[in-house]
Structures are given as C-alpha cells and as structure tokens.
Amino acid sequence: MARSITINPNLALLIIDMQKTFESMAKPLIPEINATIASARKANIPVIFSQHGHENPDEEESTSVLVKWWGASGSIKRGSADWQLLPGLDVGKNDPVLSEKSTYDAFHNTRLKSLLDSWNVDTLIISGVLTNLCCETTARSAFVQNYNVIFLSDGTATASDAMHQGTLKTIGFGFGQVMTCADLREKLAKIKGK
Incomplete structure (x- = not known):
C-alpha cells in the first residue's frame, strides 16, 4: 500500500556525501539536486550537506568497523581531494555541512538531529550517494527517530541499478x-514558506 506524506513547511533537505570520491555516481545527479535545492530555498526550507570522512584511516582501521570493512585505502581521509564536495554542487555559504560524518548514518555523532529539532523539522528529504548505504541508513535512522522521510529516486545513486531499485522498494515499503x-x-x- 502506497503511503503519502503531507508536504508542509516543516521540511529539511539533506544532500548526502556528494564528494569527489563518488564522482562517477554523484556527478550525474547534480542538475536534479541543484534544481531541488533552488526550490527548497525558495520555500524557505533548510538545506544541509554531509561530507563523509576519517581523520586517519590507517589508525582507525583497528577501531572502526566501517574502515575495517573498506580498508584504510578504501576510506576517505578528511581534507583529501577525494573528501571535497563536488564542484558545481550548489552549496550556499550559510548551508550547514556535516563534515564530522564518519559512518553511514548521517545522524550518528553529527549535529543533524539538533539542527532538525532547532528548526522544528518533522520531515527529512534525502538525496545523494550511495542510495543503499548512507542514504538508506540515514532514512531508516530518521524514521526510527520519528521523522517522516521523503527519498528522492532520481536524486540518489549507487554502484548498480539492482542495488538502487532494491533500496527504493525497501524505503517505499517501510x-x-x-x-x-x-x-x-x-x-x-x-x-x-515559513
């Protein structure tokens, strides 16, 4: 059964990890995401970006399950070229960037929840990469924390269409x-607007 969320001003748009390391998947999303950012700003809806990274992946490999999984060489070092947000992405000077994000869940050890609560947000719009990792994990976390979730099907991307479609079905179902x-x-x- 399809469920519909009432669109109201108590929204926030989260753009997840549109970084150089994910350029092949993320860059094609930029036109749709930028158009959506412009619409959100026009409606006075806050826009938040996340930027995933690790201070020292070599050292964290012994303590972080995520770094162990991908290996230090497969993890994103904060401050590196791969860590940078993609050029052309419409990041406003006043848009919060959650550069402290270090795991799939954009809520975990970040300012995200405090920002949403300070703005009285009840619905989180999710876009970015990777559909089935950070985007899906953050959507599930938002739901568990009692936020409505809107998940953008063509504003998210991952390594394969099968993984992308699987997440869209899962999010839409539950x-x-x-x-x-x-x-x-x-x-x-x-x-x-507000």
Whole structure:
C-alpha cells in the first residue's frame, strides 16, 4: 500500500556525501539536486550537506568497523581531494555541512538531529550517494527517530541499478515516501514558506 506524506513547511533537505570520491555516481545527479535545492530555498526550507570522512584511516582501521570493512585505502581521509564536495554542487555559504560524518548514518555523532529539532523539522528529504548505504541508513535512522522521510529516486545513486531499485522498494515499503525530484519540486512550489 502506497503511503503519502503531507508536504508542509516543516521540511529539511539533506544532500548526502556528494564528494569527489563518488564522482562517477554523484556527478550525474547534480542538475536534479541543484534544481531541488533552488526550490527548497525558495520555500524557505533548510538545506544541509554531509561530507563523509576519517581523520586517519590507517589508525582507525583497528577501531572502526566501517574502515575495517573498506580498508584504510578504501576510506576517505578528511581534507583529501577525494573528501571535497563536488564542484558545481550548489552549496550556499550559510548551508550547514556535516563534515564530522564518519559512518553511514548521517545522524550518528553529527549535529543533524539538533539542527532538525532547532528548526522544528518533522520531515527529512534525502538525496545523494550511495542510495543503499548512507542514504538508506540515514532514512531508516530518521524514521526510527520519528521523522517522516521523503527519498528522492532520481536524486540518489549507487554502484548498480539492482542495488538502487532494491533500496527504493525497501524505503517505499517501510520507511518513507519515494518520489522524483520533479514531483517534489512541484509540491515545494505550493509551499508559501515559513
């Protein structure tokens, strides 16, 4: 059964890990995400970015399960070229960037929840990469923490279409409403703002 979330001004748009290391998957999303960012700003909806990384992956390999899984060489070092947000992504000077993010869940050990609560957000819009890792984990975490979730089907990407589609089905079944960026922008255009 499809569920529909009422679109209201108590929204926030989270763009997850649109970084150089994920360029092949993330770069094609930029036009849709930037158009969605513009619509969110017009409706006075806050936009938040996350930037995944590790201070010293070589040292963290003994303590971080995520770094163990991917290996120090497969992990993103904070401050490196791979850690940088992609050029062309519309990051505003006042947009919070969760550069402290170090695991799949953008809520874990970051300012995300405190930001959302300070803005009285009840619905989190999720976009970025990777669909089935950081985006899905954050969507599940948001749901468990009692936020409504909107998950952008063409505003997220991962390594294969099968993984992408699997996550969209899972999110739509049990965690949030899946919609296209264009559908969301159409709904945002009807919001008068806060």
